[in-house]
Amino acid sequence: MTQLLIKNGFVIDPLNNIHGEVVDIGVKDGKIVPPDDVDLRYAKVIDASGKLVVPGGVDVHTHVAGPKVSVGRLLMPNDHYKKGGRVVAIPGIKRSGTGIAVPSVTTIGYKYARMGWTMVMEAASPPLYTRHTHHELDDTPIVDKGVNLLLDSNWFILEYIEQKAQERVNAFIAWILEATKSYAVKLVDPGSAEAWSLGVATKPLDVDEVIPGTSVTPKDILVALANAVRDLKIPHPIHVHANMLGIPGNYVSTINTIKAVADIVNQRGLSIHLAHIQFNAYKGDSYATMTSGAEELAKLINTLTGVTFDMGQVVFMPTVTMTADAPWEYVLYHITKWKWAAGDVENETASGVVPYTFRRHIYTNVIQWGIGLELALLVKDASKVVISTDHPNAGPFTRYPQIIAWLMSKKARENEMKKLNKRALKRLALPAIDREYTFEEFVLTTRVAPAKIIGVEKFKGHLGVGADADIAIYDIDPRTYDPSRDYKKLVKAIKYAAYTIKGGEIVVKDGKIVKTIYGRTFYTKTRTDPKIMHEVLEDIKSKFNEWYTITFNNYTILEQELHKPYAITPV
Numbered sequence: 001m002t003q004l005l006i007k008n009g010f011v012i013d014p015l016n017n018i019h020g021e022v023v024d025i026g027v028k029d030g031k032i033v034p035p036d037d038v039d040l041r042y043a044k045v046i047d048a049s050g051k052l053v054v055p056g057g058v059d060v061h062t063h064v065a066g067p068k069v070s071v072g073r074l075l076m077p078n079d080h081y082k083k084g085g086r087v088v089a090i091p092g093i094k095r096s097g098t099g100i101a102v103p104s105v106t107t108i109g110y111k112y113a114r115m116g117w118t119m120v121m122e123a124a125s126p127p128l129y130t131r132h133t134h135h136e137l138d139d140t141p142i143v144d145k146g147v148n149l150l151l152d153s154n155w156f157i158l159e160y161i162e163q164k165a166q167e168r169v170n171a172f173i174a175w176i177l178e179a180t181k182s183y184a185v186k187l188v189d190p191g192s193a194e195a196w197s198l199g200v201a202t203k204p205l206d207v208d209e210v211i212p213g214t215s216v217t218p219k220d221i222l223v224a225l226a227n228a229v230r231d232l233k234i235p236h237p238i239h240v241h242a243n244m245l246g247i248p249g250n251y252v253s254t255i256n257t258i259k260a261v262a263d264i265v266n267q268r269g270l271s272i273h274l275a276h277i278q279f280n281a282y283k284g285d286s287y288a289t290m291t292s293g294a295e296e297l298a299k300l301i302n303t304l305t306g307v308t309f310d311m312g313q314v315v316f317m318p319t320v321t322m323t324a325d326a327p328w329e330y331v332l333y334h335i336t337k338w339k340w341a342a343g344d345v346e347n348e349t350a351s352g353v354v355p356y357t358f359r360r361h362i363y364t365n366v367i368q369w370g371i372g373l374e375l376a377l378l379v380k381d382a383s384k385v386v387i388s389t390d391h392p393n394a395g396p397f398t399r400y401p402q403i404i405a406w407l408m409s410k411k412a413r414e415n416e417m418k419k420l421n422k423r424a425l426k427r428l429a430l431p432a433i434d435r436e437y438t439f440e441e442f443v444l445t446t447r448v449a450p451a452k453i454i455g456v457e458k459f460k461g462h463l464g465v466g467a468d469a470d471i472a473i474y475d476i477d478p479r480t481y482d483p484s485r486d487y488k489k490l491v492k493a494i495k496y497a498a499y500t501i502k503g504g505e506i507v508v509k510d511g512k513i514v515k516t517i518y519g520r521t522f523y524t525k526t527r528t529d530p531k532i533m534h535e536v537l538e539d540i541k542s543k544f545n546e547w548y549t550i551t552f553n554n555y556t557i558l559e560q561e562l563h564k565p566y567a568i569t570p571v
């Protein structure tokens with residue numbers, strides 16, 4: 001396989017205590033090796049003088065594959081005619097694609113790679129339709145991937161929680177992650193989809209409300225699933241879209257969500273990852289009076305070591321919202337009064353898809369824009385923060401370079417604020433915040449933190465010997481360049497990496513795709529008590545006949561159905 005020697009680059013690799021120094025990096029057989037191990041007779045030498053060398057980016061929360069993403073594409077045909085989303089095929093090098101807000105699978109892989117990102121986690125897949133999710137992920141070029149599995153409204157889990165049978169919850173989760181080749185446990189507005197599907201609730205539920213038709217609360221689900229993740233040693237903590245998303249006043253629900261599970265810590269010291277926290281950080285009792293709850297949430301998160309979040313940062317452009325939080329999409333449809341698609345997944349979950357445009361003159365949208373940045377800047381430890389737009393909910397992932405510029409340059413924020421609703425800006429703390437992220441914090445929030453949260457930091461998120469050779473090289477030199485002043489250069493450099501190397505192969509050069517390869521799909525294979533697993537399997541098999549339109553045998557996704565499956569077995 002290809003051997004590479006990356007010479008004279010300015011390396012930031014916090015996990016290996018390299019905080020900005022010139023280090024040569026060797027690559028052989030897809031892994032990072034000591035530079036001396038590279039055989040220069042066969043190696044390609046990359047001169048990275050004056051360039052920044054960092055690990056490949058990792059996205060912990062992005063909606064890139066599965067049924068609701070396809071529905072989003074169908075709802076927005078106009079998104080696929082725009083020139084900016086067009087990827088023109090070059091035979092033997094790259095395939096074609098389209099789309100800006102909800103791009104096609106090929107476009108997604110290529111655009112992530114062009115920015116220097118090399119791993120993405122599909123944020124929410126319904127178990128029954130995860131075969132579809134895998135088909136799209138298999139077709140997504142370059143990046144490694146994994147699936148967050150929607151489990152909070154699953155009938156089996158709700159029944160076992162009602163029976164207070166934690167061991168059965170654990171066994172069921174062990175089974176379903178392996179059966180669907182999924183990676184992590186995802187909760188969306190815990191329990192609400194169940195009540196929505198049964199037609200017994202038409203609004204989002206709060207953490208302590210009993211879910212109609214059951215005897216459990218969202219809090220019970222949070223606790224049971226956090227316990228299961230800890231007991232099964234699943235690498236990624238529970239990944240939670242908290243209750244009351246999008247509703248003014250919801251920052252209190254988010255605090256209660258965090259407190260419900262803060263003491264349930266996995267073997268890696270983490271208790272909860274809050275997805276797109278911006279949407280769950282609102283103060284006030286109406287959209288007209290909504291303000292930021294970022295200070296309160298940041299204060300709490302600063303005191304807890306096991307709580308992490310991704311931003312869900314708003315960018316101003318037309319996009320499509322999509323979530324398993326079906327009741328919220330129903331609310332949003334009544335706000336937008338345009339298009340809405342709803343989905344129900346038998347026995348498991350529900351969903352909604354609504355196109356939406358965030359606008360600079362709208363008070364609420366500007367408050368939302370400010371909240372994401374406030375949270376990232378008020379939480380002191382950047383290794384708790386991950387950059388995200390909850391793609392495509394608050395905007396497409398292709399805007400990450402702009403978000404990084406807002407975090408690294410107060411001037412970039414001020415220039416944006418000149419165009420925004422003045423009344424909203426007066427109610428935000430953001431204009432008074434001076435903090436600017438350093439280059440190291442850029443690496444923490446886009447590489448190190450996401451790799452650690454997912455639990456792949458042994459081979460992702462760093463450039464030490466033995467790590468996967470996933471590397472981004474950007475045409476900027478932190479020794480001579482100050483992003484706080486000339487932030488536009490930063491946006492350009494990150495949008496179009498000088499090089500992206502994936503698994504030891506050069507896939508991007510000078511911002512252009514030069515090779516199409518396919519990454520692995522990570523999934524979790526855990527072990528649990530064989531006796532309880534046997535009992536639970538018997539229960540699953542008998543109820544499949546009663547509950548499902550699909551048979552038990554057809555439900556299970558085999559390893560050979562995936563292009564490149566890669567099982568993580570917790571020890």
Ligand SMILES: [Zn+2]
Nearest residue numbers: 123275276390
């Ligand atoms: Zn999401």
